[in-house]
Amino acid sequence: MLPPSSTSKSTSAPAHQPRVAIRAEESKAKADERPDEKNGDASARHPSALLSPGDETDVVAAQSESHTDFIVWWDEPEDQDPENPLNWSPWVKWTNILTISVISFLVPLVSSMVAPAVQVIMKDFDTTSTLFATFVVSIFVLGFACGPLVLAPLSELYGRVVIYNITNFLFLGFTILCAISQNEAMLLAFRFLSGFAGVATIAIGSGTIVDLMPREKRGRAVSIWSVGTILGPMVGPIIGGYVTEVAGWRWMFWVISIAIGVVAIIAFFVLRETYPPVLLERKAIKLRRETNNPFYRSKLASQATARDHITRSIMRPSKMLICSPIVTIMCTYVAVLYGILYLLFATYSFVFKDVYQFSTFSAGLVFIAGGIGTLAGVFYVGHFSDRTLKKRAAAGKTVTPEDRLSLIITLPGSLAFPAGLFMYGWSVEARVHWIVPQIGTAITGFGSILIFISIQTYLIDAFEGYAASVIGANAVLRGTAGALIPLSGLKLYDALGWGWGNSLLGFVALAFVPIPWIFGKYGARIRSLKGFELQVQ
Structure with a gap:
């Protein structure tokens, strides 16, 4: 899977990404403008749609002010993830x-x-x-x-x-x-x-x-x-x-x-x-470091300051x-x-x-x-x-x-x-x-x-x-x-x-x-x- 990069950065992405269960979620402000949603794509209609572990899906970020967030969650199936x-x-x-x-x-x-x-x-x-x-x-x-x-x-x-x-x-x-x-x-x-x-x-x-x-x-x-x-x-x-x-x-x-x-x-x-919020945040930090992609974030992450x-x-x-x-x-x-x-x-x-x-x-x-x-x-x-x-x-x-x-x-x-x-x-x-x-x-x-x-x-x-x-x-x-x-x-x-x-x-x-x-x-x-x-x- 090729993680996207922000428009303010180079569009190049690492050739390999660890196999993890993540959720691809587009910026909410641009959701209505995506052609996939109009064509009835299920994952576009439901931003939290889960990408199965090991899928190699190319996700290309739109060249706009929005970016794609990669939401880190437990590996699927959740009841078998040893980190949970x-x-x-x-x-x-x-x-x-x-x-x-x-x-x-x-x-x-x-x-x-x-x-x-x-x-x-x-x-x-x-x-x-x-x-x-x-x-x-x-x-x-x-x-x-x-x-x-x-x-x-x-x-x-x-x-x-x-x-x-x-x-x-x-x-x-x-x-x-x-x-x-x-x-x-x-x-x-x-x-x-x-x-x-x-x-x-x-x-x-x-x-x-x-x-x-x-x-x-x-x-x-x-x-x-x-x-x-x-x-x-x-x-x-x-x-x-x-x-x-x-x-x-x-x-x-x-x-x-x-x-x-x-x-x-x-x-x-x-x-x-x-x-769980601490464990998932550690997982997100590890992915950001390994992939050089700043858009991995825990599903349970809070936007509030400490x-x-x-x-x-x-x-x-x-x-x-x-x-x-x-x-x-x-x-x-x-x-x-x-x-x-x-x-x-x-x-x-x-x-x-x-x-x-x-x-x-x-x-x-x-x-x-x-x-x-x-x-x-x-x-x-x-x-x-x-x-x-x-x-x-x-x-x-x-x-x-x-x-x-x-x-x-x-x-x-x-x-x-x-x-x-x-x-x-x-x-x-x-x-x-x-x-x-x-x-x-x-x-x-x-x-x-x-x-x-x-x-x-x-x-x-x-x-x-x-x-x-x-x-x-x-x-x-x-x-x-x-x-x-x-x-x-x-x-x-x-x-x-x-x-x-x-x-x-x-x-x-x-x-x-x-x-x-x-x-x-x-x-x-x-x-x-x-x-x-x-x-x-």
């Missing part, structure tokens, strides 16, 4: 997904691992501030809220892998700086920055899954990736409590830094770029939160539950030390129950989520994002969360055996993961082209709630007691129970409302 991430082998796909899932587990683990060590840190820094006692845990999550606003748009401009690798090593560095902090302000500052950098896999991990997995196979992948974000905060205090009791609170950061360093190095060599792209990408999550009722309400639901969870994480050590006289290490072990409940929820969702979609597809029914909000998943989840809070609060209030409030925390963990996974997969499927943005919006609101709601935890319990304090939280969670059912039934109608697409552009 959707066609990668299961081994490569799952290696990438599991790697970002491990990082997504470690990051929130760091967020809560200081919880059982707070009193030790306060003694070391000679402070009695109750604000510091909760903020040293929740400020990390505040970094979660700010990070996606910057990292998500950068990933859409430069690719996912480069952001993963840079932030992984920044996360490592800031965690090390936490270990050598000399005062409250220094520790709080580096906790915030480590949360900011570490949130990358949580903010854009969903985008990687969309790149790699077709819709009917995403449920399991999202479940595995999501579980780390909930299980991590429950495992963190176990490690933090043990290391603090054995070696001191600073070694808590050194131990986790070693783990982060190992995973960051593995990720550097294992992770591959999956973002500054405009970043600005638009930063604004999109906020715009979705404000303009889309689905995003607003669903993200608010997740944020409220997440904030309540972090309130519990920040106060568990105080509750079990004061009421049950647990040691620092034992106070860390109380998070095991929530972890068990979370794992049970992951298996439950994994069993029913993709299975429901496959059954509908096999029956010839249309598969919609609303199928992710099946009542068999959302109803048990939305009821289990407040039920666990009631059980936990009143059993502590009555000072019954510690195993009873532990069962309550397990039930709460079970309910939370059912809601988190079902809502995240729903948002990803409903906003497939904006997966990173919608999950970024979710992360911003969730992180803000996770940082601020815990600040009221100890004061709430002081004012209302353990029973009514947790009951108040349970009543708030109960108010959201109808939400998944409403959007499961009417979500498709809401998404089809006139102007909806404009709201998320």
